[in-house]
Amino acid sequence: MAIEVRIPTILRTYTDGEKAVSGEGTTLSELFADLETRHKGIEERIVDGGKLRRFVNVYLNDEDVRFLDGISTALKDGDNVTILPAVAGGSV
């Protein structure tokens, strides 16, 4: 059950500079827990209180998982997951 995960620049400190890593899990939640076992610290940059952080975008095969089942989105072998921090800000 291999899932390819694309890692944004800001999180590559957790993956020894790797742009993509491989992980396992039947849901996104399990996948991030699996990544955490090899890339300590990465999970809390993506997940907060059991939910995806508001300003981290996660895509499953190019679809924003907010429009799927969020962190409970089901995964299958060969899926591609992309993590991208939002580009956001404001004057307040």
Added chain:
Amino acid sequence: MLTLTQALYDRIVEHARKDHPDEACGVVAGPAGTDRPERFVPMLNAARSPTFYEFDSKDLLKLYRELDDRDEEPVIVYHSHTATEAYPSRTDVTYANEPGAHYVLVSTADTDGLGEFQFRSYRIVEGVITEEEVQVVEAY
């Protein structure tokens, strides 16, 4: 220091003016490792707000795929403040996730007579803001 062409400078300002009173946002991409802004990519502010901006999530994915394919980086990440000075807010710092980028802020407060027009550039790394000089040139 940020060095950019007059043409790119003008396009950023034009975008900020056009979207006023909403915040405008975008990037200027350049070949990876060169620190040279070249390709102007205006983005849609999905928040359509005078006080907040966020790249649309689908556009964001498309942008980063494109940058990867072309071996480019977001050399400049720009946005406008429409009623306040061109200085990074706490929100800007919280969501600044490109330590290699020049964060350009444009203030269009002059449009409503609330302040002066400003074009300023910063590095934002691990929560620390460092303003830098902006050099506008005719060509690289």
